[in-house]
Amino acid sequence: MPDICLTKTHRKYRTLLCICILIYLAAMLVRMIKIALDPTLTRDGSVYLIWVENWIATGNFYYDFFGRVDPSMPLSPWMIKELMQLGGFNVEIAGRSLSMFFGSLFPVIGFLFTLRLCRNIRVALIAAFLLVFLPELVELSGQPMRENCYIVFCGMLMIVLVEAFRKSTVFKWALCGVILALSVYCRYEAMEFAVIVPLFLAALWAFKKIKFKEMFLNAAVFFLVSGLSFVLLAACVGFDSRLIERLSFFFNRIF
C-alpha cells in the first residue's frame, strides 16, 4: 500500500491541492448537468426561498408563514439573503448557487476526511468518486436547502476531530467549537457533535493519550469557544428570542 503523502513537502501539498480542485470541478460539472436537465424546485427548497423572501420583506426571519411554525436555524437563509443583496441575484439563483458551492465542496471534504482517517489516497479517491456521483447529494446540491452547508460544516468538524485525535492541541479543539457553532446555526441536529467531541476527548484520555486535566481543559475550551461563536453568529446573522424556542423545541423532541 503506497503510504499516503503525509504532506511533508510542498510538492505533495501542491498535488493534494490539484486533486481537490479536480474533485471540486468534477462535482460541480455533475451538479450543473443535473440542474440543466432538471431544474425543478422541490417543495422544501421553495420553503427556504419563501423564508428568505419574507425575511427581506419583513426584516424578520421568523415571520409566520401562513401560520406554519417551522423550526429552522437561520445561517443558510442568511447567506442566501446576503448573496442576493451583494450580487443583486434573484432569490432562486442565489439559493441554488450557494447550494452548488457547498454541494460541490462536500466531495472534497469527503476526500480529505478519508485521507486523514485511512492515510491511503486510493481509498480517499474512491470515497471522493462515490460522493461526486451519489444521487442524494447531487439532488440536494441543486436545491436551495441548508443541508448542503450543514454537511460541509459537519464534514469539516469531523476532519478537525480526526486531526485532534491524532495530535491533540488546544487550537484544534477550539476550532471544533467554532465549526460546531456554524453547523448548529445551519441545522440544530448538529448538536450531536456537542456530545461526540467530548466523547472523543474522553476516548483520548481512556487511551492514555492525554491526561485528565488536559481533557478537562480542552473540553472547557471547546464549549467556551462554541458558545462564544454562537453568540457572535447571533450578533452577525441576527438574534430572535424565537431562536431559543426553536432550540427548546428540539430538546422537547428528545426528552
Next chain:
Amino acid sequence: MLESFEKIPKGVNLILFIWAAVGLFFMLRDAKVRKEKIFYACLAMIAFMIFWRTLIRLISSRYAICLILPLTVSAAYLVFIQGKRRHVLVRVALSAALAVSGFLFLKMNTNSVFRNYSSNILSEMFKDIESSREKHLYVASWKDFSRVYYASRLGDSITSIRDKDIHDYVVGYRNVYPDVFFNVESRSIADDPVVLEMLRDKQVASLIDDTDKNKKQYVYLLSSENKCVPVSESRIAPLRPNLLENGGLEQLDSPEESYGKLKAHVEQYAMLRNAGESIRTPRNAFFHTAPGNGFPPEFNTQESGAIDGNRSVWIGIPDGSAGLMFDQRFSNGKYDYSMLVKGKTGTRICIFFEAEKNGSRETVPVATFTIPDKRLFRITSKISVDDLDREDGFRVGVSVRNGEAYFDDFSVTPSETDEPPSPVAD
C-alpha cells in the same frame, strides 16, 4: 425508534449503506485497521450518530444525510480492499456483488439524478393562468403548498388543504369561483368516486413528485357552471315563473318598516344615525352587513338610474362587504337564481343562501363574480339545497365586496334541468 432507523438507509442511499456495512466487516477483519485507535472512536461516533437520529425521531430521511461521510469511508474501503483479495473465489464473488450493486447504483443515478421531467411546469402553468384568468381560486394539497405558493405568486388566491378536506372543497367550491384549480396528489383522491367523477377530463397539468417517483401531482381546472352574460338595457326580459315576491324591487316598505329593518341588521353603523331614516328597503328584503366587514356601507333603493322598471337597489362599500337578502324562504330543492347587475368595474359580487343546518344558521356561498366592465349583466347560478334539518327553508341574498353595484330583477325559478336557465343575451 424503528421507524426513524428505517429512514437512515433511505436518506444516505441504500446501496451505499450496504457497501458500508460490508466494508465495515472487512475493516474489522483487517489487523492493521484494528490497531488504529481512531477506528474505534469513529465506530463509536457512527453508532452515536445513528442512536441520536433515532432519539430525535427522524421526520424526514434527509436528516440522516450527515451519516454519508463516515459511511462513504467504509464503502470506499470495501472497493479498495476488493482489489487486494488473493483468493480467486472471493475475488470473483466480490467482483460480481460489486458489479451488480454498482449497476444498481448507476441505475439509481440515471433515474434520480438525470430524470428529465417537465422542468418548470409549475411556473409555465401559472404564467398561463395569470394571463388568461381574471379571478380564480387555487387549491393546493398542503404537501405541495409551499412549492405552488412560491412558483405561482398567487398570494391570497391560493388555499392550502389537507387530504381529508379535498372532497368538501371540490364539491363545495364547484361553482363558487369562475375557475377553481385543484392541485392534488393522485393517491389523495383515488378512493373518492365523487371527486374522481367531478375531476374526470379536467386535468390541465401534471408533474412527478420530487421525493417519490411513484407519486404524481395533478392540476385540475373546474370552471363554474354559473353564467355572467351581458344584456342590452333596452331588451330586458326577466325569467318566468318567478317564485320570488317583489323580485323587481318595485314595492317599498314604509319608512317605519325600513328603519326597523335597518336597525335590526345594520344598527351599529354611524351613517344610520344621520341618514338611516332616508333609506327605504324593498318589500320582502332587507339590507345587511356585519361588524368588522368594513364601513361605511351605503345602500338604497333608487329611482334614478333604475335598471328595469322604476326602482333598483344600489349597494356601495369601498372596503368590506354589504348586501341585500330576501325574507322569503324556500324549501329543499334545486333552483335557478338570477339577477341583473350593473356597477363599478372590479366590484366583487357574491351570491349566497342562508339556511338552518345542524341547529345553527349557516351562510353558504354559491357563486362569486367580478364585474368585468360597466355594461349590464345578467348573472345566473344554480342553488341546490337538500339537507336542511328544519322546515324553515333557506333564503337567498347577494353581497357586494369592495365596490358598488346596482341590482334589479331578482328571480328564483324551479330548476328542471342541470343546465342553468338561458338568460336573454344580447
